[in-house]
Amino acid sequence: MRETDVSIIPKTLKKMKVLATSLILGLSFILADLTCLCYGALQVGFYRGKCGIADVEAIVAGVVTGRFIRDPAIVASLLRLQFHDCFVNGCDASILIDGTNSEKTATLNLNVRGYDIIDEAKAAVDNACPGLVSCADIIVIASRDAVFLSGGGRYEVQTGRRDGSVSLARNVNLPVPSMSVSEAIVAFAQKGLTAADMILLLGSHSVGVAHCSFFKDRLYNFRNTGRPDPTMDASLAKTLRITCPQDETLNNTVNLDQFPLDPFLLDNSYYKQLVLHRGILQIDQELALDPKTKAMVTTLANGFDFPARFGVAMVKLGAIGVLTGGQGEIRTSCRAINVHPT
Structure with missing residues (x-):
């Protein structure tokens, strides 16, 4: 819908103020009970206890934080990435798939950024627990972490999505800036x-x-x-x-x-x-x-x-058309659907 393209260790008074605001808003919002906003099989803490002692969401947060310190513009990039994914086929990470006619190639997606951040986060979680975490969930977790780092408060994300296997440019029909x-x-x-x-x-x-x-x-x-x-x-x-x-x-x-x-x-x-x-x-x-x-x-x-x-609102966005349970797959690579032997 739009073209979007502070360091966490503050070096100036302004940055300290931004970080303090972020922490205060984040802590206050954690007190809000979002756990009641459940959509289908999605749930807060879906991966809790499923990756040994590793915390899946903390692993993703570490990747996003490291990138944010170097490039705070990733906040807009990740928000746009989630929006463009969820508005087409639902939140199934179909926008991440490479291909000559995939969603990435649609005109409205040509300037979308952030794919490499999702790749990095996927590699990190798979290193801890291979084949467990979907690319669709990583997009939603990463966007949440970016929002928090930018002072937008912290909200609980629901997880349990699986990845889709269809990504076609012709399916991309996003709202445009000239709309009434x-x-x-x-x-x-x-x-x-x-x-x-x-x-x-x-x-x-x-x-x-x-x-x-x-x-x-x-x-x-x-x-x-x-x-x-x-x-x-x-x-x-x-x-x-x-x-x-x-x-x-x-x-x-x-x-x-x-x-x-x-x-x-x-x-x-x-x-x-x-x-x-x-x-x-x-x-x-x-x-x-x-x-x-x-x-x-x-x-x-x-x-x-x-x-x-x-x-x-971000939690509601993240619940659009999700694949759960026996639907979809957990991609080995976020950029390609799994190859199943015949």
């Missing part, structure tokens, strides 16, 4: 998600970037009017035109959240920017204008409960 709010609500509803879930999940746009091609029409020729989008703050439009010249073929990127001090902090500043008409993507800004979503955007912009509510 009504169209987006319908698209999310088809996946069992409410309008509120949609608004919360779009809060992931507080991290990450967007390529100019996804919003350049708003700067120069909105809806073929020959003029900029009148709903965009004029000073923001002026700034964005410097990065995204009208006739420039180079597809530059800008931060989706234009609050300049916290580009890697997952918080409610995204909603604050929308209220100020500083949304980058068309769908983002329309959330703050459409009567169906405006009130919730304003509430989130002025409130303090975004981290907790975002975690609940």
Whole structure:
């Protein structure tokens, strides 16, 4: 749906503040009882006691933390990876499969990142307990850990997914930035998600970037009017035109959240920017204008409960179309379906 592409050991006062905020929100949210939000055969702690003394989720967290220290932009990458996986065929890791016509090759997935992080985490858990942990579960665990590291609070993930064996580019039908709010609500509803879930999940746009091609029409020729989008703050439009010249073929990127001090902090500043008409993507800004979503955007912009509510929405996202029990498989490699002898 979007183009997304702080160190845990702080070196500056700001980074210390971000980490402290993350820990406080994480600890407070652990107290919330999410264990009642069970979906099918998924459960919190599915791997507990199944890998000897090893803690599967801690192994994945170690991989994600190590990468985050070097590249905090992985937060947006992993969130996008989970969204793009779950919205097509359900959360079955089908986006990870290589192939000339796999989901990876679809236009909307060409700039998805994070595959190598999942590979690294898969190798680490298989080293402890081979053939036990699905790639689909690793995506969900890794996204949760990235959210926590970026200050978004910690939520409990449900696991027990198995991996799918179908990955086709023609199946990729994701929401796009030019959608209206009504169209987006319908698209999310088809996946069992409410309008509120949609608004919360779009809060992931507080991290990450967007390529100019996804919003350049708003700067120069909105809806073929020959003029900029009148709903965009004029000073923001002026700034964005410097990065995204009208006739420039180079597809530059800008931060989706234009609050300049916290580009890697997952918080409610995204909603604050929308209220100020500083949304980058068309769908983002329309959330703050459409009567169906405006009130919730304003509430989130002025409130303090975004981290907790975002975690609940991520759990719901992670339950879409899951394979459990005798369905699917546990892939040996996340990039290929298992070869079964005939």
